[in-house]
Amino acid sequence: MKILDLVPITVDVWTPESGAYIRQHLHRDTEVVTRRLVHGPASIEGEYDEVLAGPEIVAMCGEAEKEGFDAVFVDCFGDPAVRAARECCDIPILGGFEPALYYSLGLADKIGIVTVLPHVVSMLDGLIAKNHLEGRVVSLRHVNIAVLDLHSIDPLVAAVVKQARKAVEADGAGAVVLGCTAIVGVAEAVGERLANEGLSVPVIEAAQAALMLLETHVRMGWRHSRRTYLPPRAKDRTWWPGDGAEPMQA
Amino acid sequence: MKILDLVPITVDVWTPESGAYIRQHLHRDTEVVTRRLVHGPASIEGEYDEVLAGPEIVAMCGEAEKEGFDAVFVDCFGDPAVRAARECCDIPILGGFEPALYYSLGLADKIGIVTVLPHVVSMLDGLIAKNHLEGRVVSLRHVNIAVLDLHSIDPLVAAVVKQARKAVEADGAGAVVLGCTAIVGVAEAVGERLANEGLSVPVIEAAQAALMLLETHVRMGWRHSRRTYLPPRAKDRTWWPGDGAEPMQA
Amino acid sequence: MKILDLVPITVDVWTPESGAYIRQHLHRDTEVVTRRLVHGPASIEGEYDEVLAGPEIVAMCGEAEKEGFDAVFVDCFGDPAVRAARECCDIPILGGFEPALYYSLGLADKIGIVTVLPHVVSMLDGLIAKNHLEGRVVSLRHVNIAVLDLHSIDPLVAAVVKQARKAVEADGAGAVVLGCTAIVGVAEAVGERLANEGLSVPVIEAAQAALMLLETHVRMGWRHSRRTYLPPRAKDRTWWPGDGAEPMQA
C-alpha cells in the first residue's frame, strides 16, 4: 500500500529520523511518500494559514489518487482542507486531528490536547465542536513554541510535560494528545516522565496515529461516506495548481 | 460608511434589482460596493468550492481594509474564509450564516434553515455545531436548486414554502432562515404564504441580515475579538492574488 | 420610528447623559421615550423583583403598542416579562440579555458576562440555559455592586475590569458582555484598559445593544414568531394596571 504524507507547508520540517519514527509501526509493505506544498504558508498556525494552503492540498490529493496512492495523510493537526479533499476523492484522506482524537477515545474517558501556540486554540476549539468532542476533550493547552521551533527535543519534552501535567491534574484528562503533527518523537519521554510522577496516561502523537488509521482504512476497505461528502457538481472552477503560474480549469 | 460586498465566486449572479433589494434597509449614507472573485469556483456548493475561493477572499478583505472600507460582507451562507480574514484584518467581516442565525435567535426559539442543495448540508451542519447552535436549529432542509438557478422567483418561492412548511410543522421551527445569500427577494412572499396557512413565522434573508449587522458593527465601533482571532505570525507565505499570475509574498 | 425604553423599576436611575449615551448610535430619526413603573421594585436584582415588575411591564407594552410605538425595550438584563409581552403584542419587544448576547456571538467564540450581584447569578444561568447559550458563555462573574450604586463610574470601571480580566484570562472569554442595563458609559474605558493589558476584546453594553437591535427589527420589518409566542386565549383576567388602584379586566 502507498500513502502520501502531504505536508501542507512550504518548509521542509522533516528529518529522515522523524520520518522513520512516524512510520515505525506500519506494515513493512506500507510505503509512505512525503511531499510538501510548492506555494503556501511556511507553517500552519491559524486559519489564515489553512486557507492559503487549502487549494494546493486538494489538488495534490486529487493527483495522488490519480497516481494510484491508496490514501493521503494531510500532515497537519488542523485537518486543513481534509473535508474538501474528501468531496473530490474516493481514497481515504485524514488529517492529524481526527485520528489522534478518535484513537484517544478508546484509551481514556477525558482527553487533554497539548498544542503549539495560542494562535491555534480557537481553530482547535472549532474542530472539537464540529466533531462533537466537547464531552470528551477537557483540556486544550499550548507550549507556546512555534511549529518551526519544535525540533529541540529536550525543551519540547519539558514544555509538553508541564502542560500535560496540568491537563491531567487540574483538568482531569486521562490521556494526552500532542496537538501538532510536527511534534514527533517525544511521546515516550513525555509518558515516562508523567508516569514517574504517578500520572500514568497514554500520550498520542498525531502523525503516527494518522498513518496507522489510514493503513487500517485501506486494509479494511473503508471509504468515507458519500452521504456526508457529496462529490462536487460540475461547474467552472479556476485556480492555480501546485506547480505552475497559470490558472487552470477543473 | 463603505461596505464591500465580496461575492466569493466568479459568476455575476446579481442584478441591479437584487443589489438594491438587499441594501434597502441600510442607512442612506451606507455605500455598498460589490466585487467578485477573478479566479475561483463559479458558485459555492460545498467545502471544495470554499477551499478554492478562500485565498482570494482573504486577499480581497485585506485589500479592502487598506483601501478604507469599513467592513466586508463575504457574500456566501457558508462563511467561507471569514475566520481567516478576521485574523488578518481589523475591520468587521461577516459571512451570511452568522448574521442570519444570530438575528433569528431573537425572533423565535427554534430555527429552521432552508438551503439550496444536499451538497451543502454537512457543511452547514458543521457550521451549526461549530457555532454551538444545535440547541436552537431544529431543521435543515433544501430546495434542491443549484445556486446559479435561483433567479426564477416563482418556482423558488414555491419550493421554499414547501420546505419551510415542513420545517415549521414537522420539525417545530418558529422562524425560517433562507440558507443561501443568493436567495434574494422572496422573504416577503414566503412569509405571506406561510401566514395564509396559519404559520406566522419570520423569514430571514441572509444577505440583508449580514449587511445590516455589519452596519451595526461599524456604528457601534465593535471589532472582532483578538483573543478569538489572533493576528497571524510573520512568516513566509506565497500565494496567487486575485489579479495576477505571479505568486506573491506576504 | 418610536421606541419605548421601559425601565421596569420605580426609581429613576437615568441621567440625561446616560440616556443620550445609550441612544448615540441610533438613527437620527429614531425617537426613544423613557418610562418607568409606577409600582414595582426599586430595582431588579433577582426573580422576586422580576415577578413583582411583570404585570405592569406587560400592561405598558400593550399600551405602547396601542399608542403607536414601533418597539419596546424592557430595560433590564434579566429580560423580565419579555416573553409574556411578546404573546400579547405584535411589535418587537426585547430585554437586555438577548441583544447583547446575540450580538456578542458574532464577535467572539466564547463570551463572558460581568454582572452586578450574586443575587442575579442563578437567574442569568437560567437565561443562558433557556436560550441554549451554554456552549458559548464561559464565564459569569459579578462586581458585587447593587444596581442603584452603579453611578460612580470610576470604581465601576475598576471593578468591571477586574472581573473582565478574570473572564478573559482564567475562563477563556473572547468578548465581555456587561450584564446589567444600568451599567452605562463604561464600555470604552473597560475595553481600553483591557487592551492596554494585551487583552483586546470587545465590550458590549446591553442597553445600547438592545436599542440598536430593536431599530434593526423595525427597519427590517421582522416580527417575533407567532409559533413560538402564541397569542393568549380569551378568558377572564383581573389585575391592577400601572396607574390605578382598581383591578381591571382584560
Added chain:
Amino acid sequence: MKILDLVPITVDVWTPESGAYIRQHLHRDTEVVTRRLVHGPASIEGEYDEVLAGPEIVAMCGEAEKEGFDAVFVDCFGDPAVRAARECCDIPILGGFEPALYYSLGLADKIGIVTVLPHVVSMLDGLIAKNHLEGRVVSLRHVNIAVLDLHSIDPLVAAVVKQARKAVEADGAGAVVLGCTAIVGVAEAVGERLANEGLSVPVIEAAQAALMLLETHVRMGWRHSRRTYLPPRAKDRTWWPGDGAEPMQA
C-alpha cells in the same frame, strides 16, 4: 404537617373528589389546604398568564410561611413564580413540573410529556431547557384541550392515550408525565389502556407527585439552597396584595 395547595388561578377547578384523589397517597397526618388567587388569570395557558399570577403567588407563599404552613404547592405545571417565592421563603415550595419530571427520571430513561394546549409548548420547552432535562425529555405533545375543559374524564383519557401512544411509539418515551396539574384522576386509566396495547409505561400525575415530594422535603428537613436562591435585598417594593385594592410596601 400542613401544606398549602395554592391554585394560581381565579377559577375553582377542583371538586372534592379531585382534591381527595391527589391527596390519597399522603400521610394521614398531612393536611392540605387549598386556596386560589383573588385576582389573576382564569387559568394559566402561557407566559402572560404566568406573569399576571406571579405577584399574588409570591405574596400567598409568604403569608403561608408566616401562618405556619410547612410547604407550598404552586398548583400549576409551569412552575409559575416558584423560583421567586423560594427567594422570599424558607419553607419548601414546588410547582408541578419539577416533581413530576424528577420522579419520572427514576422510572424510565426517556420521558414524554402530554400537556394541554399548543400555547404552553414553548413555555414548557423553556422549563425543560432551564432544568437541563433535554437529554431525557424526548417528547412534548398536547391534547388540544383548554385547562378549564379538562373535567370530562372520558374524552380526556382518550385524548391523552392518543398522544401518549405517539410519545412512546414514535418518540421513544418510556414514561409519560401528564403536563398540567389540572389533569387529575386519569393516570390509572391511561396506564391500563397503554398496557393493553403492549406499552407498559408509568404515567405520572403532576399534582400527586408534587404533594408527595413536598411531604418528603418536610419529613427529610430539606430546604432549598440559599446559594441558588439568595434572599432578596431590602429595598422599596410596592405591589397589590391578594386581598385589597391598596398598593402595599414590602
Added chain:
Amino acid sequence: MKILDLVPITVDVWTPESGAYIRQHLHRDTEVVTRRLVHGPASIEGEYDEVLAGPEIVAMCGEAEKEGFDAVFVDCFGDPAVRAARECCDIPILGGFEPALYYSLGLADKIGIVTVLPHVVSMLDGLIAKNHLEGRVVSLRHVNIAVLDLHSIDPLVAAVVKQARKAVEADGAGAVVLGCTAIVGVAEAVGERLANEGLSVPVIEAAQAALMLLETHVRMGWRHSRRTYLPPRAKDRTWWPGDGAEPMQA
C-alpha cells in the same frame, strides 16, 4: 410495606444506629430488612467490584420479589446491577445514585457530589453522563477515605466539609450529595458547619434518599418502565446463586 436493604458487599458495615438513622423518616409501618452478599467484594470502590457483586445482587432482588418484598434498595451509590435487576423484577429497585441526585435537582440548580476515593470518580462520571445530569452536576470531589474507614464520624465530617466547601465556592454547587451510601449520619453536621461559613446548602445522604424514594414509589404504585427495561428473553443461563457452590439454571 417491606423494603429490602440489599448491601451489595460481604462486610457488615452497619451498626444498629446507622440503620435506625437511615430509616428515621420513613412511615412507621415501613419495614426495612437488611441483607448482604455471601460472596462478592468486601466493598465497592470501582467497576471491578461492581461486576463481582452483580450476579448475586440480581439474584437477591429476584428472591426478594418472590418473598413478597415491595421494593429493593441496592445499597451502593454506584447503582450496581440496578438496571439489570429491573429487567428481571417488577417491584421498584433503586440504588443510591439516582434518588440522591433526582431529589437534589429540586433543591438547587447546580449539584456537587462528595464521594470516597479517586477510584470511583470515572465510574460516577459515567453514571452522570448516562443519566444526562452533566448540565446539573458541577462538582465531583472525594475525601480520599476508603468505604470501610468511614465510621470515624469526626474526621469524616471534617473531610466532607472541606470538599463540600470547594464544591460550593470554587465549583458553584448549590447542594451537596454525599456520594457513598456508607456515609451515614453526617448530613446535619456538615450542613451546619457550611451554614456557619455562610454557605447554606442542602446536604443529602444517599441511603436516606433512596429508602424514601422507594417508599414513595410503592405508595404511588409506580413501576419502572417496561419500555426502558424489557423483561429478559428466555434462554439458558447458568450462574452461582448467593448461597451455594453449584451453578444454577435460570
Added chain:
Amino acid sequence: MKILDLVPITVDVWTPESGAYIRQHLHRDTEVVTRRLVHGPASIEGEYDEVLAGPEIVAMCGEAEKEGFDAVFVDCFGDPAVRAARECCDIPILGGFEPALYYSLGLADKIGIVTVLPHVVSMLDGLIAKNHLEGRVVSLRHVNIAVLDLHSIDPLVAAVVKQARKAVEADGAGAVVLGCTAIVGVAEAVGERLANEGLSVPVIEAAQAALMLLETHVRMGWRHSRRTYLPPRAKDRTWWPGDGAEPMQA
C-alpha cells in the same frame, strides 16, 4: 501478537468461516484465540445477561494477561465488563462498541447503528450517552432478530438493509455500524445494496473493527489510562471463577 477473542456467552456461535472472516484484515503474525464462557448467559441481549457474564469475563481477561496474551477482545457489542477488566489488567481490552463507533467517526459525520433486538436499545443508548457520542449517533434501529438466529445470512442482509436505509434516509446517517458482534460477513452485501440504491455509506462490522483496533493498540504500545481506570485496591473478594465450583479469593 496474540489476541484473545473472548466470546462472553456459553453457546458456540462461531463457525470457522466467521472466525476467518473477522480476522482477514489482521497481520499474518497476529494470532487470535477464541474462548467462551463456561457459565453465563447463552447470549447477551440486555443488562441482566451482561451482569451474569461479568465476573467470568474479568477473570478470563486476568488469566489471559497472565498467560501472555497481548490483548483481549470481549466479543460483544455491549462492552460488558470491559471497564472493570481494564481496572484489573494492563493489556488492551476492548469490546465491540467502542472500536466500531470510534472508527466510524472518521468516515462520516452522523452514525446509524443497526442492532438485533429491542431489548438492547436502552443498554446501547446508555453506552452512547456514557461515551458522549450523542452528537454523532443519530439513529439506533434493530432488525428484531435474536443473537442466536443471526446465522441465516440472506434474511439478515435483507433485514439490515431495510433498517440501514431508514437510518440513512430518515435519520440522516452517513455511516452504518452493525450493532452486534455476531453480525458477521454481511457488511459488503449490505454496502453494495445500499450503494445500488444511491446510498453510498460505509458499513462497519464490530468484530472486525475491534480486532483491528486491538492490533493497533499493541503495535503502537498504547495502554489504557490509569487515571481513568485505577487499579482495584487490595481487599477481600470472593467469587466463582470460570472453571470451578468453589469460590475463590482474589
